[in-house]
Amino acid sequence: MSNDFLREIAEPATPEPDVSRRLGQVVAGSLSHGLEVLLERDQRLEDLAVGRYATIHAGGRIFFGMITDIALDNANIAFEKSPPDLSLDFMRQVHLGASIFGRVHVSPMLVMDADGPDAHIPQPVKTIPGHYAPVTIATPEEVGYVFGEEGAGQDAEGRDAIYFRVGRPLDMDVPITLNLNRFVERSSAVFGKSGTGKTFLSRLLLAGVIKNDVAVNLVFDMHNEYGWEGTAEHASKVKGLKQIFPGQVAIFTLDDESSRRRGSNPDFTVQIGYDTIEPEDIEMLAGVMDMSDAQIGAMYAMHRRLGKTWLLNFLDDDWMELNYGGEDDDGKKINAMKAFAAEMGQPQSTLGALRRRLERFTRFGFIVKKPADDSIKRILDYLLAGKNVVLEFGKYGDDLAAYLLVANFLTRRIRLHYRELVEEAFGDEAAKPRPLVITIEEAHKFLEPGIASKTIFGVIARELRKYNVTLFIVDQRPSGIDSEVMSQIGTRVTLALDNEEDIRAVFMGVSGGQELRQVLARLDSKEQALILGHATPMPVVVQVRRYDLGFYRQMGYLQGEALQQEAEKSRQQLGGGRKKRLL
Template sequence: MVSELRGGATVIGTVQDVSGTTVSVTLNADRFSALSFINGQGYKIGQIGSFVKIPVGYVDLYGVVSQVGASAVPENAQTVMPNGLRWMTIQLIGEGYRSGRFQRGISQYPTFDDEVHIVSEGDLQAIYGRLDKQNHLVRVGHVAGSESIDALIDINKLVTRHSAVVGTTGSGKSTTVAGLLNVLSDETRFPSARILVLDLHGEYARALGDRAHIFKISPDERKPNEHRLCIPFWALSFDELVRVTFGSLPSDGKARNIILERVQAAKIASLAAQPIVGVDPIDVTADSPIPFSLNKLWHDLYCTEFGTYFSAGGANSGDPATWAYEKDATNAKLVGDAQAGVPPRFRKVKNVQADPEKINYLPDPLNIRPQLEALGARLRVSRYDFLLKAGDWHPDLSGAVTKTLSDLISQWIGNDRPITILDLSGIPSTVTNDIIGNVLRVLYDALFWARNLSEGGRERPLLIVMEEAHTYLNDDCESAASIATQRIVKEGRKYGIGAMIVSQRPSEINSTILSQCGTFFAMRLSNATDRSHVTGALSDNLEGLTSMLPVLRTGEAIILGEAVGLPMRTMIQAPPKDRRPDSQDPLVCDESPPDESMTPGGWNLKNHLAPDYGYFVRTWLQQNPTPPSPEKG
């Protein structure tokens, strides 16, 4: 790695001041031009973000140019201005060795009058590596300004050390993620790749559909790779379940304790009826992912809270035979239907002294009437079917299910395609945060306990891609999604679980989560607050590079961190146009002249199809942009 060119065209200046990893350099006075030629190739001197090297013995120290000109003159030299304004400030980032090895960090520092050299294309190729030499490297594009140099990233460190893709709207962020996932899911190189995408807006089915199974609220039955999204409630921990079903419970804790005991008892009874090999009922808790009937629990609690009973004759108020049900026209009792979520109807309290028929409420209520009414409504409406009526995972009143938890995990991370997309666009926004947290917690727990098995993350790591992360990984540290993600980014590396955080507002992401990301794909960021959060999360002193973020082109990223030898400004290789995420800007005005054969769209096309707002409203009511029944009417 140490260059044999110690002088001549490669020398551009000398070290004058060293402060930690910041080095002040004066440019040589004989450099009348800012352009230098090495082996017939021209190099601009003093470009912000460009690299330089400082030979120190048998080691080359590498740094990035962060300031040039008057702003780079050290304070103690501003009065005398030696060398005029021909100064540069360099941030040291790593060192290279004669063996060809490059490492981040500095073991020694330069001193006065050490020569500063241009980093040539040959040096960059040695640092960044070659695809045909190292199997763990993957190509994601090319270095900006040097198309001959591949932009290679270390897949080992990208996945297990976590990463973040950040960029403002329109910077090409979603396309970059699609390009990365296309590379990482290449079945030729990585036949056992395992990637799960949390897709909040349904953008990635188009881009990755040929190599992914897609789970969504309203799947297209005509597409074999689309399936119904099911997240069974009984796979959640007790606290998670309470949040998405009952909501806030009375602060005295009585209701919570009774519900916890009933859930645990229901799971134990279900396990006794449908035994699971190796699972002892004595080990079952309210957090155990054992199927049980939430509908029956709700129905029983509803009777306890709303039920009235005939008190004459000393009847036992706990005996359903004594309950005062209303009756329909056929004199049948309106006892409700637990499995359908239909509540029973009880007669009103009647305790008039002269009336021999006395009707009272059941004693000792839990004071959770609003919560039970809200849960009953959720059991009856289809918006929550993905959770409360999860297809083959929905228990009957005895707790029996058609498919088990192993079937669910196998669908998500053990299917025959490298990518699984959980399309969460149809989930009610009020529970999105909780559902994401529940999914992440289930995956973490599963891979944690299976860490020594062939299906575990140590032998076959899992990459979890979290789109629009700022909407659920904000500074609310108590949210389910934030808690689960913090656990993954802090401890997931040991168990083969990696996270890729994707966001247009990194300043809104919890700082603990962002700081654990070892690699950044920083795209155009115009907001100063967002840029400062990215800079603060980096382990290197790279203000010179991050100051370039506002002027990056669409599809261009600065890749920094552990997955690359040196930070590099990169043009990410985008997928073909017909395989990009469904996140492109709508066309307002076509740049080419209108043509009758063109697909209708934009404001300048005259022959637009006759509007059909009946179908328009149908897609809205079905909560499905492409409903399977396109008949008009």
């Protein structure tokens, strides 16, 4: 196929006549199932797409809706079975729009009064326009008005809000913004199948949160993609958050060697002491480590008996031999594990199986007998100072058990500390710690139906922003997440999904979700996302903005001369005339 051919398709030699905005008229529908719109005779179906916005002016109000389905229809089924001869132009002109016609399904989302005290304030729709109300394609100005301009402003309820541009609609060049304050107010999520750009989009959203300082972030960076350079499929490297925000982001690592090898120059190496691990930290790994209820019970029993050192002692052959081994009065060798099991009141086989599973921890280099520093305190210090923390897992990112253990271990303790701080603040908003957003990948492993109610992540998702901690979930299997947790996710950013169950899960608890499924099912496999929920006035399909040098610069990234100038300015402010180059 030649380039000329492609160019002709993209740029017709004769420009199309200016198509009227008028789309059609409302002919049927309901609030719960959306509106049926009969298309104008000259409205070409080929020019429409699900996800486009439509406005309906009726009864002194402006309704805002989204096209969620497009259909061919006819006045009589016989026209399907025996199509009229449209070879003559006259016949074509008579039949199109009369006997055969197009119709679209529009889901009403918002309504604005044309005048009155609440004029032009977008409100959730509570009624529908009447019969034959004219429907038009929304103008860029109308779309821009509904979503708000980028930067600081106020939301429909008059609260301060910071709007962050995430992209543009598929068919017009208007910025689509997210209300970041609302985005972090409740738990949020990015869903999408593999290779759709979840990490890109998540990094972009996190950059918005960091840049506008609406919350502080703790990112459990399973695949080492957020903090320092990540790889892109179409480009070689993309910048990590620390490169864009060097003063606001710290990289912590579980695998110092890996981080240094990748040049991320971590700020701190996280170590976890054996004596700090509690059964609750391990319990949620039951699925991943194939642990039975009896084995979990045995952990709690050992913890009760042995206290903080239960895990260290349990995995220590010498300790076991020293305390439970030896010889009996007859000089026969005592089976230490058998004696230990008897002491603990647990079957030996259970403890044996449990030990084989927990021995996996001994291969985790970050679990040590005596940590060099208190990692929890260190992370909290950073977070409370407003510095965002990206925890790189290095080689341990390939081990799901390590990821779940560390994320659960740290989150339990950090959330507990936040809870204490919030309770101490006793309602004083100023004294509360700044909102914390915890980013987790493979979230369905933390939040699957069987364990969501037991894990700290399930608790955080359900308690909303009670203790100023919310989740930012990145996942490819939303159907694997507990429905109760899903219903608490405020903002859902969804890239392309194939699986029917996953699509259904995304719309769980969403009004009009059934209609939006058509929109989601037809997203491009890359860089298109459906955003719905708390942070947008209505669902929106966006072409996600590029995560490139232009974006870095808008986020404040400096390089080359600009960085040198900034460095020089700082040097002068510090009163130094040193000639030493910073670069």
